[in-house]
Amino acid sequence: MGSIIGKPMDENMKKQQEFMLQTQRLLLERQIQMQNQMREKMMAMQMGRARDMFMWFSSFYAVTAVLCIIGARHRRGAVIPLLPLTFILGYQYDLAYGNKMMRIRAEADRILDDEALMLEMPHGLPTYSTIEAGRLDQKDKERLTKSNDLFL
Template structure:
C-alpha cells in the first residue's frame, strides 16, 4: 500500500513540477514582452525628442543664417558668417538622427560590437553575485542602523 501512495505522490510531484515550469516559462515570456514594449516606447520617445530637437535647432540655424547673410550683404561684420559651417554639420547630424538612417547604422554597429568585440561590454569585477548583493544590502542596513544612533547625539 505504501508503494501505491508513493507512486501517487511521485506523480503529483511530477505534475506540480511541470505546472511550475509552465508558469515560470509564461512569466518569463511576459517579462520579456513587457521589457521589449518598454524599450520600444523609450526608443520612440528618443526618436520624437530627436525630431523635436532638429526642428528647434533648424529654426535657430535658419534664423542665424538669415541674420548672418543680411549682415554680410550690408558689409558689416563678415566674421558673423564663421559659425554657419559648424552649425550646418550639427544640423545635418540632427537631421540624420531624426529622419535619416542613423538609427539603422547605429543598430548595425551595435550588432557588430556584440558579435566581434563583446569583451568591451564586460562589467568591472564581472556580474554581481547573490553574495555581493547580499553583502551590500547588509552593509546598507548596518549603516542605516548605526547612522540613526549617531543622529540622536548631534
C-alpha cells in the first residue's frame, strides 16, 4: 500500500522541483536583464555627463589658449586667469541651477538609442548556465581547499 501512494507523491515532488527550478531560472534571467538595463542606463548617463564636461573644458582650453597668446604679446597677465575661473563658475552654476541634468539625460537617451554597442558587456550577459557553472567551480575549489588543508 505504501508503494501505491508513494509513487504518485514522488512524481508530484519531481514535478514540483522542476517547476521551482524553472521559476528560479526565470527569476534569475529577469534579474540579470534588469540589472544590465540599469547598468546600461547608468553608463549612458556617465558618458553623457563626460561629453558635456568635455565640451565645457574644450571651450575653456580654446579661450585660455587665445588669451595666453594675446597676453604674451601685451604682458597683461593679471586678467587672463579670470576667464578660466569664469568658465568653471559658469559650469557649476549651470549644473546647480540650469538645465544641465536635462541635457545630460538627453545625451544619455541618445547614447542608448544610437550607440547601444558601446554599452554591451564583455562576453555578453551572464546566463543561468554560466552562473551555475561558476557556482559549481567555486564549490569545487572550496572543497579542494578544504581537502588540501587536511594534509597540511
